[in-house]
Amino acid sequence: MNATKVVPWMVVAVALGCVGASLLTPAKIRGFDLDGFGRIPVLEGGRVKPIDSVARNSLLVIRGQQSFQHLGRTVGPDEWLLDVMLRPDVAEKQSVFVIDDPEVLGLLGLQQTSSRYFSFKTLAPHLDEVQRQASAAHDIDAKQRTRFQGAIVTLFQRIYLYYRLQNTLQMPGTSGLDSELESIATPEAGQRHEQLAELAAFRPLPPPAGASADAWRSVGEALGAARSGMMDPALESLARLASAYDENDLEAFNRAVVAISEVAASRRPDSLGQADSERLFNRAQPFYAGMVIYVLALLTLFASWLWKRSVLEPTAFALLVAGALIHTAGLVTRIFLQGRPPVTNLYSSAVFVGWTAVVLGIALERIYRKGFGTAVAAASGFASLIVAHHLMGDGDTMEMMRAVLDSNFWLATHVITITIGYGGTFLAGALAIGYTLRRHLSRRPDSTNSRTLVSMTYGVICFSLFFSFVGTVLGGIWADQSWGRFWGWDPKENGALLIVLWNAVILHARWGGYVREKGIMAMAIFGNVITSLSWFGVNMLGVGLHSYGFMDSAFRALAGFIGSQLVLIAICLLPAHFWRQRAVAAVKTTSQPV
Incomplete structure (x- = not known):
């Protein structure tokens, strides 16, 4: 029996079975x-x-x-x-x-x-x-x-x-x-x-x-x-x-x-049936289960780089797919319970951004089959669900919609489209971070895999630019119908425009030959900064038509995230193996006779 085919399927079955077991009720009430x-x-x-x-x-x-x-x-x-x-x-x-x-x-x-x-x-x-x-x-x-x-x-x-x-x-x-x-x-x-x-x-x-x-x-x-x-x-x-x-x-x-x-x-x-469905959703906690499975996928992939790659790498991908299925089930259940498209507030946007990144990562892995797609998808899925978890502090994450947002058509077009753009931009940044870490941590330079990562990042940026642009235009049409003007330089509108412009700048810089591998990847990491400011920064400003509550508690987290991305950009721009070269130079200096 071929272990490379059997083990991944067994892992998927066990993961899904564990989640399904949480839905079972005891036969006898005690x-x-x-x-x-x-x-x-x-x-x-x-x-x-x-x-x-x-x-x-x-x-x-x-x-x-x-x-x-x-x-x-x-x-x-x-x-x-x-x-x-x-x-x-x-x-x-x-x-x-x-x-x-x-x-x-x-x-x-x-x-x-x-x-x-x-x-x-x-x-x-x-x-x-x-x-x-x-x-x-x-x-x-x-x-x-x-x-x-x-x-x-x-x-x-x-x-x-x-x-x-x-x-x-x-x-x-x-x-x-x-x-x-x-x-x-x-x-x-x-x-x-x-x-x-x-x-x-x-x-x-x-x-x-x-x-x-x-x-x-x-x-x-x-x-x-x-x-x-x-x-x-x-x-x-x-x-x-x-x-x-x-x-x-x-x-x-x-x-x-x-x-x-x-x-x-x-x-x-109907109310009893819906309440029963939500009770099962609460008990299953699909997004928590998804977090656990994404971490397991990432750890399994790391282990595959050290031992039994032919078995563990497909197993990691299988775990990623299992996590994506559970993630999807959670999204679909929320859509059913709310009677709304998947993105209605910050919490649901974090869940959907992660889902977008995971699906794109799975597609990349199926195309390139090098483990990179699995790594960034699992890391992005876990990170986004952690963010969503910390956005649950207000309690009900399926609260009633504000009057100005109470439109299923625009929630299903503008909001979904632009959130897909968020997810794609973050995934491109994650790929660039992986490229950066790999350049400085791997023992042997591998230009082939580096070019593969750059190619993947380029494709995801093209994808993100399309959805960000379409989503921004749809937002302007919605604004024109709701408030009588297409564009008003609202902070959220400016943030959406910045994402479009930055992705376009990356592509033009590449086409014009202004940047090469390191430059593209550094710019992709900075895309994380711009997207996070557009996504969360507007709410922290507490101004504008798209701000629905001052988020003082999240300021430090956002500032820390931006700081980390700037550090990663600096590391990305350093020569490959910079730290090892410095260490070797230091050893040579100390070994010379005085």
Whole structure:
């Protein structure tokens, strides 16, 4: 049996099987049916989603992670949300609030230790001071705030989100939702219901069949309607669920979960199906799985340069293809869940840029078969998904579209086309970085492979120029239809134009003989700088029609990336084996007799 053919296919099967296994549910429910609870659809942030997404996004905002350790065991997002809403005394002891700023810690009288996480119970005595400081800082423009002011505003937002979650199903300190139903006619009840309606973080009660799709109600709103004699059966099921969880009654809790799901299925079967799909998407975490597989592909390729190249190099390519398939599945699922093209915000643009680079890298590898395409594709895919991961801090990555962007036609043409241009330009830069490292690290000069890398980079730049140019023109047409002008020198427009011009400059410099191998590759690396400024720099400026929020936290990362690219450009322009020649010269100098 030929190992060079069998092993890669076996690796692909194992990689895909591991991801598929995460979608399986246990045949028998043991304990609370957290999986069933997580599938319950709710309305939050303008869209219907599973309660699991609310839990994950909220915990991600508050803690920066989707699970945590407490009392020696892992607490998942759904269990945490249940504790926050129905067992506040338990949740308040869980260390979920992340605080990094030393001045904020000093304000709260907390010591800076190895742990950055603190419980609500620890913060509770200082809530008034946090609110006072945050109110003072809130009036200051985000770009003008000090580090302390930005940190205190962020902490207050996390605390307020936690407080809203606490007051979604029932108010902390009360006897519970079932007692609320029993005392629904008391004079004090109306005020509590209004407060619950105002603070609710999401709406769990689906509208009846035939009602407006966004007519979901919060518990407070449903309690107000019940005072008028219109009791919602789903509200009673929620009350049973709350009581069962508080009393640790597993069977009653699981029956209540089934009853709530049945109500949703009878009223909004489409919402239940979509929520179930999103729950599976959350559990599979395809982009995290893609990151892992891209790293494995890269490590396998590196190993192939030292041992068993005939087996390991095809295996690395097979892993890359497996990662691309999982990456693609994640993209397609997001398209289905949103009902939108793949790029709708910065997070999705990072995912799509990486996907573009991976697909182009696979195509290059199939054409040249030298391992270079596998290397840059795996590295680019991993890097882009890492960037996407760090853009998840706001929680929901499938939020509702802004009105000016709410056009599937232009999202599918201008935005997709120009993002493909981003991906291609970054891939060209990655190839140039590989060329640079190879020139200075390889033991023997290899002009053939160097020319191959230059040829690959040239082809990718041509590809990028086409899509960047078409995307920029389409953007101007969209602007003319939306704002009545084709071009307005908006920062994002200028950034898009710079990408087009820079790619054109590289091609003209090559055709005119102004630059040779090193020059082309150095210019390709600088393309990374221009593209990153157009992609992220506009949002950091906080001005222009395309800026939707000041990204102060990303400034250092962008500055570090640009600095690294400038260093790589300098290294690229040095003579081949510059460092080794310097070392040899130093040895000769020290060995000469004095």
